Amino acid sequence: MAKAAETLGYYTVIEDQDTGWTGGLLLLNQAGRPLEFQCTLPVRPSRAHEILFGATLREHVISEVIGKLLIDRCRNPISMLCCDMHEAVALSKDCSFPVIFHDESQQEHDEAFERFSKPRNERSTNNREPSSSHSLPSLLHRHRSDASSSHAPEPSSLMIEVSGAPFRIASSDRVKVESIVAGLGDLPDGAEPFERIREAIKEAQSQISRAATSRPATSRPASAA
Amino acid sequence: MWNRQSGPTPNRVTGSQTSLRSGYPNAIDKPSDSGRSLTAVLDPAISGVLDLTTDVMPLDFEDLQAKSLPIRVSPIKTTANGFVFPESKQTLPPKIPNAASKPQKRPSIDPSKRHRIQPPKDIVKLQDRLYYLLQPPLDLLVGSGQLNFPFDPFPYQLDGIAFLFPRYAAVLADEMGLGKTMQAISTIRLLLCSGEVRSVLLVCPKPLVTNWLREFSVWAPEIPIAAIEGNAAKREFQWKSPEIPVKVANYELLMRDKETVLDSGLHFDLVTLDEAQRIKNRNSTTSEIIRAIPRTRSWALTGTPVENSPDDLVGIFDYLSPGYLKTGMPMAEMANASRDYIIRRTKDMVMDDMPPKLYRDAELDLTPEQWATYQSAESEGVIQLEELDQELTIQHVFELVLRLKQICNFDPATGSSIKLERLVADMEEVAASGKKAIVFSQWVHSIHKMLPALKRFGPLEYHGKVPHRKRDSIIDQFKHDPNCSVILMSYGAGSVGLNLQFCEYVFLFDRWWNPAIEDQAINRAHRIGAKGAVTVTRMLAMNTIEQRIATVLDQKREMFDTLFSDQGGPTSGGGLTRDEIFGLFDLRAPGGKKVA
Numbered sequence: 001m002a003k004a005a006e007t008l009g010y011y012t013v014i015e016d017q018d019t020g021w022t023g024g025l026l027l028l029n030q031a032g033r034p035l036e037f038q039c040t041l042p043v044r045p046s047r048a049h050e051i052l053f054g055a056t057l058r059e060h061v062i063s064e065v066i067g068k069l070l071i072d073r074c075r076n077p078i079s080m081l082c083c084d085m086h087e088a089v090a091l092s093k094d095c096s097f098p099v100i101f102h103d104e105s106q107q108e109h110d111e112a113f114e115r116f117s118k119p120r121n122e123r124s125t126n127n128r129e130p131s132s133s134h135s136l137p138s139l140l141h142r143h144r145s146d147a148s149s150s151h152a153p154e155p156s157s158l159m160i161e162v163s164g165a166p167f168r169i170a171s172s173d174r175v176k177v178e179s180i181v182a183g184l185g186d187l188p189d190g191a192e193p194f195e196r197i198r199e200a201i202k203e204a205q206s207q208i209s210r211a212a213t214s215r216p217a218t219s220r221p222a223s224a225a
Numbered sequence: 226m227w228n229r230q231s232g233p234t235p236n237r238v239t240g241s242q243t244s245l246r247s248g249y250p251n252a253i254d255k256p257s258d259s260g261r262s263l264t265a266v267l268d269p270a271i272s273g274v275l276d277l278t279t280d281v282m283p284l285d286f287e288d289l290q291a292k293s294l295p296i297r298v299s300p301i302k303t304t305a306n307g308f309v310f311p312e313s314k315q316t317l318p319p320k321i322p323n324a325a326s327k328p329q330k331r332p333s334i335d336p337s338k339r340h341r342i343q344p345p346k347d348i349v350k351l352q353d354r355l356y357y358l359l360q361p362p363l364d365l366l367v368g369s370g371q372l373n374f375p376f377d378p379f380p381y382q383l384d385g386i387a388f389l390f391p392r393y394a395a396v397l398a399d400e401m402g403l404g405k406t407m408q409a410i411s412t413i414r415l416l417l418c419s420g421e422v423r424s425v426l427l428v429c430p431k432p433l434v435t436n437w438l439r440e441f442s443v444w445a446p447e448i449p450i451a452a453i454e455g456n457a458a459k460r461e462f463q464w465k466s467p468e469i470p471v472k473v474a475n476y477e478l479l480m481r482d483k484e485t486v487l488d489s490g491l492h493f494d495l496v497t498l499d500e501a502q503r504i505k506n507r508n509s510t511t512s513e514i515i516r517a518i519p520r521t522r523s524w525a526l527t528g529t530p531v532e533n534s535p536d537d538l539v540g541i542f543d544y545l546s547p548g549y550l551k552t553g554m555p556m557a558e559m560a561n562a563s564r565d566y567i568i569r570r571t572k573d574m575v576m577d578d579m580p581p582k583l584y585r586d587a588e589l590d591l592t593p594e595q596w597a598t599y600q601s602a603e604s605e606g607v608i609q610l611e612e613l614d615q616e617l618t619i620q621h622v623f624e625l626v627l628r629l630k631q632i633c634n635f636d637p638a639t640g641s642s643i644k645l646e647r648l649v650a651d652m653e654e655v656a657a658s659g660k661k662a663i664v665f666s667q668w669v670h671s672i673h674k675m676l677p678a679l680k681r682f683g684p685l686e687y688h689g690k691v692p693h694r695k696r697d698s699i700i701d702q703f704k705h706d707p708n709c710s711v712i713l714m715s716y717g718a719g720s721v722g723l724n725l726q727f728c729e730y731v732f733l734f735d736r737w738w739n740p741a742i743e744d745q746a747i748n749r750a751h752r753i754g755a756k757g758a759v760t761v762t763r764m765l766a767m768n769t770i771e772q773r774i775a776t777v778l779d780q781k782r783e784m785f786d787t788l789f790s791d792q793g794g795p796t797s798g799g800g801l802t803r804d805e806i807f808g809l810f811d812l813r814a815p816g817g818k819k820v821a
Binding site for chain 1 (some may be wrong): 283296298302304307308309336339341354355356360362365368369371472
């Protein structure tokens, strides 16, 4: 039986003071063409939520509320999820696929991975990656703690390049991620799809306020899920 | 800070600290049955427990009972909506052999500068709009090698493709030479490959049919295309052949094959009109047939969507979207309504590396000799025209206009010319700075009269009376001979097909009827590769027919400006109409209205 084509999910959330938090998930094929798009209505946490959740509110909204819902609603299987907020890395604890973080500044967001970096099926066993995977070419560099000593513990995260864009991945996901990335030869830009999601969310939000135009709609090739 | 003490200790209430046992409302004070009590000491400044003391020991903790205070907050919830896009719509065309575009890493660019497909305003369903918005930007597809062209397209051409792709009604109105054909072909190619269209009809003037076939072989070599031609039986077969997705027909042929096209059940997913100004007259048979072709998408390509009046645009829109524009609509309203359907770019707008084009109007008063001759000729000419009454034709008026324009160039009796005086003065400066100039005139006769006065600038001639075999050597001499500072050209011979971008000065000794022809002439020097700013001097004899013509042409440019104000300034409008030519002398055209 032929292996199903890999799909690439992109997830981001727009935070707006007026409308609230709106999330979008775009599923692409290996060439970067859209397969599916899911987006939420804006979420507006109440004052009580802000008090109760405190500093954890952002992560709760991004991962528990919006992210989970969008992944659940996605009709097509996701091979890998790319996000551009480190809070979304928390999704990885409940997902069977790798969640990788677009670390544009390449700063340290390691702690997010510290919490969720263990392999999904081995989170309690603390297994290590096979050493043969170290030579894979798409690795940009390893986490600083790895550079100092050959006996140092496995870093929780690594930087990897996805179609020209830097992403931070959990070390435990490296083999799987690199296998998926290797099949993305036609993806033009690894980070650009986030722009598409933002454009699409803006479009969806503007639809609400847009006055009905005078001309009738014409039918287009997209079917509501 | 909780502080348990083992011995009897008095309350410690100092400063702002207050024992809540002494009657304060926020005191957490729990007297026991044995007279023992637990006292919390609060600091009002920080609203927190500062100290806690027991005044009676031992403290019986069993007496303390935890109490829960339920806080009812509903979980944060939202809902999601989504769309699935069919896989069949995602095919890209195959790679063109020997294509220039190679996969390359693109630098990160401002997202707002991406060449993204934007849905038009008349698409209102959210899923339809998102289908286009969520496509990868064209520049990235080109950069990654997924979308292939034989030559690297200019950014504005990608914008043109992104504009056309989602539109069911569109006018591509780029200035001549910016590649309307390439943009249309590339978009058709994408639509065919994505399965959005399966049958395309291209309609163009007959001389351009072979040009379209040739361009398709360059930009979309994998797309089968055929020109509809031959005898009636062959044409009918071609019209009905489903194996050919792109058919090319000329306007005249549509008249002959009207029944086949309109009544045999044909349907086209896209009909594209080249030189779409052909259908500006809504009452013409051509326009009626074109409008009746069964189709889903309608595109119009034209460099001059408006030639004489805003109604020209109404004619084109009657094909695109019948009834959307109406004759007599205020221009501002028309411009606003049509904005989302039209894309127009000029060279000035899109060629960043092009030097500026500087216009300088030389408004000249005729010499006394010229003025006397001119006044006499005009007054006598108008009288003669009026005497013709019902016999008056546009040809009579036209002859008078030409005669007067020639006097504005040179006084026929004395040869006196204010324009030549000015030209010589300007040429002194041009030659002294080592630059070269092109002088355009409508008449070879005028060019001959200029020659003696310009002799010291090494003038060369290039007009209809110069044999074709000598023309290349003249251009070559002008380019390389430092003693030749000026070339004198007629509009007819020199306005097209020449690359004279080494010239930095253009003189329009007299004005042509149609600004488009003037622009073509000027663009001999102002074209890709020009090294410096091009100064264009337009000579105009004041208070003469030239000024009146210029006023009419300026009004046309203004009209164009109003209609396409956000699409960039026009470089060409149309020529003078019959009524406008009569109006130059305040005459009424027979059977027509009087035009002041």
